[in-house]
Amino acid sequence: MKRITLMALALGIAACATAQQNVVKDAQRAVKEGKNLNEVINILTPALSNPETAGSSDTWMIPGKAAYDRFDKLIANKQLHMFKNAQDTINQNMLLVPAYEYYMKALAVDTVIDKKGKPKAKNSKKILDTFVGHFNDYYTAGAELYNYQKYDDAYKAFDIMIKMAQMPQLKKDLAKNPMAQDSILCGVAFNQGLAAWQVERLDDAISSFLKAIELGYDKKAVFDYGMSVAQAAGKNDTLFIFAQKALPIYGKEDSQYIRQIINHYITAKEFDKAFQAINTAIEQDPTNSQFYVVKGIISEYSGDFDAATESYKKAFAINKKDGDAAYNYGRSLYEKASRLSDAAPTTQAEYAVYLNEKIKPLINEAIPLLETAYQLNPDNKDILSYLEQAYYVLGDNKMYEDVQKRKKY
Numbered sequence: 001m002k003r004i005t006l007m008a009l010a011l012g013i014a015a016c017a018t019a020q021q022n023v024v025k026d027a028q029r030a031v032k033e034g035k036n037l038n039e040v041i042n043i044l045t046p047a048l049s050n051p052e053t054a055g056s057s058d059t060w061m062i063p064g065k066a067a068y069d070r071f072d073k074l075i076a077n078k079q080l081h082m083f084k085n086a087q088d089t090i091n092q093n094m095l096l097v098p099a100y101e102y103y104m105k106a107l108a109v110d111t112v113i114d115k116k117g118k119p120k121a122k123n124s125k126k127i128l129d130t131f132v133g134h135f136n137d138y139y140t141a142g143a144e145l146y147n148y149q150k151y152d153d154a155y156k157a158f159d160i161m162i163k164m165a166q167m168p169q170l171k172k173d174l175a176k177n178p179m180a181q182d183s184i185l186c187g188v189a190f191n192q193g194l195a196a197w198q199v200e201r202l203d204d205a206i207s208s209f210l211k212a213i214e215l216g217y218d219k220k221a222v223f224d225y226g227m228s229v230a231q232a233a234g235k236n237d238t239l240f241i242f243a244q245k246a247l248p249i250y251g252k253e254d255s256q257y258i259r260q261i262i263n264h265y266i267t268a269k270e271f272d273k274a275f276q277a278i279n280t281a282i283e284q285d286p287t288n289s290q291f292y293v294v295k296g297i298i299s300e301y302s303g304d305f306d307a308a309t310e311s312y313k314k315a316f317a318i319n320k321k322d323g324d325a326a327y328n329y330g331r332s333l334y335e336k337a338s339r340l341s342d343a344a345p346t347t348q349a350e351y352a353v354y355l356n357e358k359i360k361p362l363i364n365e366a367i368p369l370l371e372t373a374y375q376l377n378p379d380n381k382d383i384l385s386y387l388e389q390a391y392y393v394l395g396d397n398k399m400y401e402d403v404q405k406r407k408k409y
Helices: 002-032 037-049 057-079 086-094 096-108 124-147 151-165 168-174 182-198 202-214 220-232 236-250 256-267 271-284 289-301 305-318 323-342 348-376 382-394 397-408
Strands: none
Touching: 037 057, 057 086, 057 096, 057 124, 086 096, 086 124, 086 151, 096 124, 096 151, 124 151, 124 168, 124 182, 151 168, 151 182, 151 202, 182 202, 182 220, 202 220, 202 236, 220 236, 220 256, 236 256, 256 271, 256 289, 271 289, 289 305, 289 323, 305 323, 323 348, 323 382, 348 382, 382 397
16 A cells, blocks of 8 residues: 555656656746746746746746846847836846746756766856846846836846945956946945935945945945945944944044044043044144034033033134034133022122132123024024023123123024
């Protein structure tokens, strides 16, 4: 009984294998007849899940070839202006993604045993030659899909192009292709990051922007976008990395990078590292007023308020049109007056002397700085709050009312 059962099982397996091989042949015939990719896949689906046929590169070559062949045929239509609308362009470009994916699956299992019992690649050369021949098409496809707001598909096309360029088997053949050089691929990675960002794939966007920098992309946008995406993703450590990479290139023209670095150290209460970073920046560019503003902020967080005031004073001395410097210098003087007020004598006579000799001079010094800051940066409403309090302490009703009017606008 066992013998009959085993024989029946063997016959069943053989029949199944034969059936799947027939499926493969039917699919091959469909490709030759020019059937579209979906029709070919519908025919081939059983063979793609059968262990015997799925382990053969020939099986995966079929849908891959169908996709590449269809793409190539449509190139002529496109050149002859036979495309009716944008969807025709989209459909053509979207063929390149599954084409690559199927060929990569074929490549992964492309080993056959020859008559001498040695392993041999059957379809690898054909696959790699096809990749080389269509390499530039992935750039065009990514760009067109992006422009038609097919961001996920654009991301995939750009990703495939970068992966192809990094395949060891293609290095030699792509060496002379200008589009396969890092100077171009870094821009491809940047565009890939933009595509991912458009559909809020923040982790993918971050990875792509970092890849772009790794490949040599050094335009300011990659650092700024990278920091924005990292911030949106709540990845402060990654934001710190982008700021560090940007600082040597754009630190002199934009203080946001040193600020982000300092914020990172301040949050971690690593004040020594914060001071080291800002002092290095100042040594490299001693006339940058913003660097002294940042140094003042570090001093405030570390509790050294007098040092902070001196840094803000230095910043304003360097650049009288730096609104941040004027604001922070004036604010620090007012806050020093407030701290003195908290420690003022309690008797009325002593307080009057203390007010005139200690507090009012600081407020009188702070007011013109705050007024200058407001002229330079009227959107900073905190300035008006300080001015309102300052004029109130001085008993200057006219200016106090003027500030209140300004606060209403």
